Each structure stands twice: as C-alpha cells, then as structure tokens.
Amino acid sequence: MATAATKVASTLRSSSIWNMRNGFALLLYVAVAIWGIVQYVAAGNGIVLLCYNIIVASIATTWFALDASGRHRFIPDIVYYLVFIAWPVALPIYLIYVLGWRGLGWTLLHTFGLLVAYSIGFYAAFMVLSALGVTSEVASS
Numbered sequence: 395m396a397t398a399a400t401k402v403a404s405t406l407r408s409s410s411i412w413n414m415r416n417g418f419a420l421l422l423y424v425a426v427a428i429w430g431i432v433q434y435v436a437a438g439n440g441i442v443l444l445c446y447n448i449i450v451a452s453i454a455t456t457w458f459a460l461d462a463s464g465r466h467r468f469i470p471d472i473v474y475y476l477v478f479i480a481w482p483v484a485l486p487i488y489l490i491y492v493l494g495w496r497g498l499g500w501t502l503l504h505t506f507g508l509l510v511a512y513s514i515g516f517y518a519a520f521m522v523l524s525a526l527g528v529t530s531e532v533a534s535s
Contacts, residue, residue: 415460422453423511430515434523454481458488465492 429450436442455478462469477484486505489497523529 411460411464415457415464418453418457418460422450422457423507425450425453426508427511427515430512430517431519433512434516434519451478451481454478454485458485461492462488467492 429446432442432446455474458477458481459469459474477488486497486501489501489504491497493500
C-alpha cells in the first residue's frame with residue numbers, strides 16, 4: 395500500500411519529468427530553427443552539418459526517453475539507438491503507437507510546426523545575409 399508521501403513523491407517525479415519533456419520539446423523547435431540557419435550559412439561544410447544533426451538527434455531522443463518515462467512505458471535499449479538514427483521516422487511511429495489516432499494528429503501538428511520553425515530560421519538567415527550583401531553557398535550552387 396502506498397503512503398501519502400510516496401504518492402506525493404511519485405507525482406512530483408512525474409511532473410518534473412513532464413516539465414523536462416516539455417522543455418526538450420521546446421528545445422527541439424529552437425534547435426530546428428537554428429538548423430535552418432546552419433543549413434543556409436554552412437551548406438557546403440559537411441562537418442558542421444553532421445555535428446548539428448547529431449545535436450538535433452540527441453535532443454529528439456532525449457524527448458522520446460522522457461516521454462516514455464513519463465508514460466511509464468518500458469522501451470528496450472536498442473530502440474533508443476534506432477530513434478537516434480532515424481528520429482524523423484521513429485518519433486511519429488512512437489506517437490501513433492502510444493496515442494492512437496490522437497498520435498496521428500500530434501504527428502501532423504509537430505511536422506507542420508517543425509517545418510515552420512526550420513523555414514523561419516532558413517529564411518531569416520537568407521534575409522539577413524542578403525541585406526548585408528553576403529552570398530551563401532546555397533545561392534551559388
């Protein structure tokens with residue numbers, strides 16, 4: 395039988411996990427907006443793009459781990475590696491698996507939101523660099 399203190403500790407743990415999960419979701423949107431800037435500014439630099447892709451994949455995988463923990467879902471360790479490697483495909487599958495039809499709606503909403511965040515970053519970099527008269531490697535290719 396759980397005592398009142400155990401229930402309170404469980405609720406606090408759960409709410410702190412949800413707060414961290416929401417923070418990583420927001421961080422993912424910010425990182426994708428910065429990703430748009432990086433894609434425009436460093437289009438020909440493969441090392442920079444690879445490093446930034448690793449950062450975005452790490453943020454997405456951490457969000458996945460926190461969400462699964464907050465929902466008290468057991469996820470085998472290999473799945474975390476798969477999510478890291480293929481997060482744009484794995485996260486929608488996870489959302490649809492966990493939430494059913496609502497997961498499809500959340501997937502569409504987040505897909506649209508991430509595309510908008512990426513576009514804002516990319517076109518903001520384009521506008522600023524164009525106003526400064528700087529050409530990017532994207533424009534020259």
